[in-house]
Amino acid sequence: MKNKKEVLIIIPAYNEAKTIVTLLEQLEKPEIASIADVLVMNDASSDATNWVTKARKHTVVTHVFNLGYGSGLQLGYKYAIRKGYRYVIQMDADGQHDVKNVLRLYEELKKKDENGNFPDIVLGSRFMEGSASFAVSAAKKAAFVLFRKMIWIGTGKKIMDPTTGLQGLSWRTVLFYSKYNNFDDRYPDANMIMQMLLLGFRVREIPAIMHARTEGESMHSGLKPIIYMFRMTISIIAVWIREKILKLDKEKINGLEMVKKKRIIVQMVFKIKPEGEWYRRRTQVVSWNSAQRIKENPCIYH
Numbered sequence: 001m002k003n004k005k006e007v008l009i010i011i012p013a014y015n016e017a018k019t020i021v022t023l024l025e026q027l028e029k030p031e032i033a034s035i036a037d038v039l040v041m042n043d044a045s046s047d048a049t050n051w052v053t054k055a056r057k058h059t060v061v062t063h064v065f066n067l068g069y070g071s072g073l074q075l076g077y078k079y080a081i082r083k084g085y086r087y088v089i090q091m092d093a094d095g096q097h098d099v100k101n102v103l104r105l106y107e108e109l110k111k112k113d114e115n116g117n118f119p120d121i122v123l124g125s126r127f128m129e130g131s132a133s134f135a136v137s138a139a140k141k142a143a144f145v146l147f148r149k150m151i152w153i154g155t156g157k158k159i160m161d162p163t164t165g166l167q168g169l170s171w172r173t174v175l176f177y178s179k180y181n182n183f184d185d186r187y188p189d190a191n192m193i194m195q196m197l198l199l200g201f202r203v204r205e206i207p208a209i210m211h212a213r214t215e216g217e218s219m220h221s222g223l224k225p226i227i228y229m230f231r232m233t234i235s236i237i238a239v240w241i242r243e244k245i246l247k248l249d250k251e252k253i254n255g256l257e258m259v260k261k262k263r264i265i266v267q268m269v270f271k272i273k274p275e276g277e278w279y280r281r282r283t284q285v286v287s288w289n290s291a292q293r294i295k296e297n298p299c300i301y302h
Contacts, residue, residue: 006086007036007106010076012069013093017048019213024056026099035106036089039079041072049093070185077178081171088169097124097166098132098209105168108206120173120201123159123193124166124208131207139225147190147232154240155197159205162190166208173201176256182249184235187228191235198243199253 009027013020020040027038040053042062053060061075073090080088089105091097101124108122126134127144136144147162169177173196177183184191197203242248 004084005035005037008076008080008083008085008088009036009038009102010041010073010080010088010090011038011093012041012043012072012076012090013045013049013053014043014066014069015045015047015049016093017045017052019095020049020093021052021056023093023095023099024053024058027102028056029099032099032102036102037085039076040093041076043067043069043072068186070183070188073188074177074183074185077169077174077183080174081178085174086171088174090165090167090169092165094213096210096213098211101166101208104206104208105166108204109168109170113202113204117202118170119168119204120170121193121196121203122168123161123164123203123205124168124210125161125164125205126208126210127160128205128207132209132211134210135212137225139229143225143229143232146229147236150233150236151190151194151197154194154236154244157197157203159190159193159203161205161208162193164208165189166210172256175259176201176252179252182252187232187235190232191239194236195239195243195249198240199249 009032011020011023024038027033027036038058040049040058040060042050042053042060044063044066050060050062061079063072076090077088087106087109089102091101105122105124109119112118125131126136144161144163148159151157151159151162193203
């Protein structure tokens with residue numbers, strides 16, 4: 001029987017056929033493949049991204065039209081919830097995120113803080129002590145400084161790398177992100193960190209190893225960084241107003257807590273042949289009352 005893995009690695013990809021093969025080869029090493037499945041979100045690539053991923057027997061979802069980075073991630077979150085994964089680790093397909101970060105993020109997601117709480121989000125940072133050196137342009141440096149300052153003013157939390165795409169997410173975070181209007185469908189970066197901190201999600205940051213892109217074109221090339229910086233600044237301000245002043249998403253958090261308290265994941269094991277040794281294992285989300293009935297008489301849910 002195939003063991004259920006608790007981690008899903010989501011890789012958004014757009015025309016990354018030249019780089020994604022090497023990344024997938026590294027993710028297939030036993031230490032990672034034993035704990036994680038890979039999902040490639042192919043955003044209507046015009047190159048062979050779809051085919052090279054399928055050739056390596058990984059799950060790939062291909063969009064008919066280019067939907068953008070954020071939409072690809074959100075669809076991946078929905079997949080993770082539907083399939084029952086406990087954690088999500090998201091990383092880029094261009095080879096900038098070293099696969100060594102996967103196990104570091106995974107271990108940090110399972111580590112309690114001094115108050116006994118697990119993190120909801122773990123950020124892989126390029127700019128902490130212990131991070132590998134990483135060269136960035138002057139425009140990007142200005143954006144990092146601006147967004148870092150805005151998050152500190154808005155939340156009181158210091159985040160060294162507010163635009164990192166390398167993140168580990170808990171089931172609670174993935175569930176929230178998977179819902180309508182909870183996630184930026186274009187550029188989910190510093191604005192999402194601001195949102196989650198204001199909503200009370202626990203965010204940690206750890207040093208990460210990253211490399212310069214060697215192939216393909218970044219989504220922040222040309223004049224795009226300037227447009228991105230302007231758009232993200234406006235988005236961060238809008239998020240602060242929505243969450244800090246208007247408190248529009250408080251009910252969503254209350255609903256999330258109700259899901260956590262009243263619904264549990266039950267793993268049921270059924271003997272399907274009276275004379276044999278074969279069993280069927282199924283994971284299902286059920287209400288508390290249903291869980292009690294299953295505990296008393298498992299056969300009613302055969």
